[in-house]
Amino acid sequence: MGRPTDPDSTPAPVGTTAEAGLIPDLMARIPWPRWALITVAAAAGVLVVSCLLCVLCCCCRRHRRKKPRDKVAVGLGSARSSTTTHLVQPEIRVGLKQAVDLRARGPGDTADPYASVSLSTQPRHRHETKAHRGTLNPVFDETCCFHVPPAELPQTTLQVRLLDSRCFSQHEPLGELSLPLGAIDLRHVLELWHQLGPPGTTEAEQTGELCFSLQYVPGSGRLTVVVLEARGLSSGLAEPYVKVQLMLNQRKWKRRKTSARKSTASPYFNEAFTFLVPFSQIQSVDLVLAVWARGLRLRAEPVGKLVLGARASGQPLQHWADMLAHARRPVTQWHRLRPPREVDRALALQPRLHLPLPGS
Template sequence: MVLAYLCAPPPGLRWAPIAVAVVAGILIVSCLLWAICCCRRCRHHGKKPRDKEAVGLGSPRGTTTTHLVQPDVDNKGEPQPWGRLLLSLQYDFGSQEIRVGLRQVADLRAGGPGGTADPYARVSLSTQAGHAHETKVHRGTLCPVFDEICCFRVPQAELSRTSLQVRLLDFKRFSRHEPLGALSLPLGAVDLQHVLELWHQLGPPGAAEPEQTGELCFSLRYVPSSGRLTVVVLEARGLCPALAEPYVKVQLMLNQRKRKKRKTHARKGTATPYFNEAFTFLVHFSQVQSVDLVLAVWARGPQFRAEPMGKVLLGTRASGQPLQHWADMLAHPRRPIAQWHHLRPAREVDRTLDLQPRLRLPLPGS
């Protein structure tokens, strides 16, 4: 018994052979798995897949060419799709007025990366510089329906040398409006004995914009509860460099009568003056449909006498962008709405104040 006890292994070493065997088995299995993975990886790098070889444009063995992926289409002989304009013309030989009906536009090009635009139309005659009609702005569409009519007085003797010019523009509140297309229609080549309504193909917008008298940026804010109309004159640009000390007059008219007048300080030696001056007028909620707001840029000309360089009319007798700005102010009470406006000739604005009927705009809370 003593000899058997001496020959038996100690209790702590009885499991040592089993542990060594398990560790050895794990090492052998790991080596086998590593060898299999290496073999597969070598086979993968040594053989190219068929799909990559078929579409690899840089591989000399590829069967697909760049013309199949991105064909080179030659459109030099086809007109660019700028859109189409449905236009109606009617000439009254008695009053010597031409009525231009802007019906609708189809298939305009998107002005921005969003795939849509905020188009409006500007209509003018080649023989009447500075006299133009602007339609309402239509938001988020490439097929706007205008249904607006404007009139121009054209003597019959001038029809042969007069062209009707229509420009489609993408409205931008704080930057220059992007042109979308244009139409120039010689009236001498049109039979005005009958009422015409035809589709016309729009062409690319002209490189040169019609001569402008400048632009003015201001904001409007109306609070119906207190009747406070706040006008903040911000800045102007594009003014004639020969003018001296430009400033802005803000005039509020009620029922075609001058009621209140304010003006900014003059800015010396600049064609892009910055004002940032606010004026507040009290306009009762019941009177807001009868108000005309006129902003005029004045400056000293070569005769050293202050003259109006251009005006902007807002209110229910305005049209185009000024009418849209006024409507946005009423639709969003208590919030300032800022926008750039083209200055119109002073005589044209004065004529509009005398002749243009008022519109009924929806009021907040009505």
């Protein structure tokens, strides 16, 4: 007695199931060749492995960032210097904030004020702010530094002069301030208002003034300097003339000079010089004007110098900026000449060694 069997049925193989043919069935249904399916599977595997490696790298980097480094931030306010004042010269920083209620001394009810700061022990080292156009309440917000030996500090006086900038005439003084540094505690930062007094005699040694115009054409790169006149030169000088020099990247580049004028302390030149300066180099150029004359030694020596350019300050920097702002138009101004050594020091120039003349 046994169960009847269906002669048309086929017994299933031992150890297999119906799921064993799922992947081959899917591959058979996809209308792609076998090699393409294998390539897609390999690319997917590489992508998955790459993602896992990226995740592991990010985790490692975060772990490394959390480790402490051998650096310590130190606040300067809590540090104490072990250097004594006998070894270094203290630096005095003077910040000019603003001025209010100035009185215009020229025609009109306004002025173009700027400030000149110096020390009584260093009259030739001065800092000039830029001029502020058309105001009696200028806001300067400029800082200058002076190095003073400790022994000279009690006898040093800070001198601040306010002047009205004039293009075609002498700059008009507006007021001045003298502040003895020996009576101030310089260990603390002080911000004080001071009353300006009338203009006095604190002006440093004058070396004369020079009037010239600047014109720059960016398209052609033509820089034109017209030397007009000078005034206030010493009466003991003979045959004054003006040297115009261009410096590129603090190196001497081009030079011109006017003809000499005889027997006058206010020579009139009215000579023009043109230099080719590409626009890409105009910010790397220093323009130096120097008045030369023969003195008692019968030898031509510089009487006063002036430097203009991006590295200048005060009125010269303002004149240079006005030239660039008003391209193709000449801009004329009077400038006070500086002592030659002061300008050479600012330009990092070494003075020439003059050999003594026979019998001198």
